[in-house]
Amino acid sequence: MLASFGGPDGPDDVLPFLRNVTAGKGIPDERLAEVAEHYHHFGGASPINGQNLALQRALVEELARRGIDLPVVWGNRNWTPYTRDALAAAHADGARRVLALVTSAYSSYSGCRQYREDFWSSLDAVATELSDTEHPLVVDKVRSYFNHPGFVAANVDAVAEAYARVPAGARVVFVTHSIPDTMEAASRISGATYSEQHLSVAEVVAKAVAERVGHPVEWDLAYCSRSGPPSQPWLEPDVNDHLEALAASGTAAVVIAPIGFISDHMEVAFDLDTEAMETAERLGLAAVRADTVGVRDAFVSGLVDLVLERAALARGEDVQQATVGSLPAFRSVCAPGCCRRQDGVESGVPAACSTDPLS
Numbered sequence: 001m002l003a004s005f006g007g008p009d010g011p012d013d014v015l016p017f018l019r020n021v022t023a024g025k026g027i028p029d030e031r032l033a034e035v036a037e038h039y040h041h042f043g044g045a046s047p048i049n050g051q052n053l054a055l056q057r058a059l060v061e062e063l064a065r066r067g068i069d070l071p072v073v074w075g076n077r078n079w080t081p082y083t084r085d086a087l088a089a090a091h092a093d094g095a096r097r098v099l100a101l102v103t104s105a106y107s108s109y110s111g112c113r114q115y116r117e118d119f120w121s122s123l124d125a126v127a128t129e130l131s132d133t134e135h136p137l138v139v140d141k142v143r144s145y146f147n148h149p150g151f152v153a154a155n156v157d158a159v160a161e162a163y164a165r166v167p168a169g170a171r172v173v174f175v176t177h178s179i180p181d182t183m184e185a186a187s188r189i190s191g192a193t194y195s196e197q198h199l200s201v202a203e204v205v206a207k208a209v210a211e212r213v214g215h216p217v218e219w220d221l222a223y224c225s226r227s228g229p230p231s232q233p234w235l236e237p238d239v240n241d242h243l244e245a246l247a248a249s250g251t252a253a254v255v256i257a258p259i260g261f262i263s264d265h266m267e268v269a270f271d272l273d274t275e276a277m278e279t280a281e282r283l284g285l286a287a288v289r290a291d292t293v294g295v296r297d298a299f300v301s302g303l304v305d306l307v308l309e310r311a312a313l314a315r316g317e318d319v320q321q322a323t324v325g326s327l328p329a330f331r332s333v334c335a336p337g338c339c340r341r342q343d344g345v346e347s348g349v350p351a352a353c354s355t356d357p358l359s
């Protein structure tokens, strides 16, 4: 099951979608109105659904190419097709065990536990529908794959291609989605915080690109898409502020590399391609945005490797978990307390793929 965020398919979907995403999250109304405008700017439809369909198709093709007979369903947390419908369809098709592949490469509440909570509540919904007292399927999860060779290799190619299109001496500005400082702190339990996971990827990618171009490549990590009230600290610097600082200190060219996103969804289309590009233009900075990994062969093939790795682990086999960089492979069965929204605060909401669903 390709498990994703979901996004509106047309103007009428925008507000109900945003209400799904922000239910109980304390996002100010002004921010909601602003984000609704981002969607309406693109005709009310998010690019994310088409991209997930393309990824689903690419996974099906790669599995077929390897002679593996495995159906792939697609389910979202926040919009149709919903996870519960994907699981119900898989169940009706005879599946009793589903392996989830989340479209988020990094581990934090937003990219890990929030998906696992959705799996659990969706399993509850399928059970209710079937009048079962227990979950009629098991959902397992592929580990966070930010440090898997396939994801990293596809990012190296994308950044090297972009680097070839900017004036010499460009800096690489790696970008990811900002999260609240409290969520960052709570992500440490997986072995390294959300920002440390990105720094590890950025370091490996920058080094590989430097080898290809034959000289050192300077780089930084910046953040986009902050929401929440101004009083709440989120990871910084914001990419626009960072471009200002770089221009002020004499940088003339940048590659903006969105390593935090696996495809060109709204944060990339609006926050980077529209907003950050305008900032760069205003500052006279030459800027090129590197591709997201999308359906690049190295990425898709790496995802299938991860699926096979998880299946081998489930069979109790001794598997080599491939990684790049200094961090170890993250767990595919989460430890108690993994990736809470905030340290020390239990959600009271059970989550799948954990040794303690209620922790």
Ligand SMILES: CC1=C(CCC(=O)O)c2cc3nc(cc4[nH]c(cc5[nH]c(cc1n2)c(C)c5CCC(=O)O)c(CCC(=O)O)c4C)C(CCC(=O)O)=C3C
Pocket (backbone or CB within 6 Å): 005, 006, 007, 008, 018, 021, 022, 025, 027, 031, 032, 035, 046, 047, 048, 103, 104, 105, 108, 110, 111, 177, 178, 179, 180, 225, 226, 227, 228, 260, 261, 264, 265, 266, 267
């Ligand atoms: C870390 C992270 C990822 C990357 C990992 C992953 O990919 O999962 C991500 C992805 C995405 N976020 C998305 C959209 C939104 N995220 C919001 C709000 C929030 N995101 C957060 C974090 C993340 N979000 C957080 C901490 C909030 C505050 C609310 C809360 O504490 O939960 C809001 C509310 C309005 C706003 O304030 O922006 C929207 C509309 C879309 C769909 C885009 C499309 O339609 O193409 C995608 C892929």
Ligand SMILES: [Fe+2]
Pocket (backbone or CB within 6 Å): 177
């Ligand atoms: Fe988000």
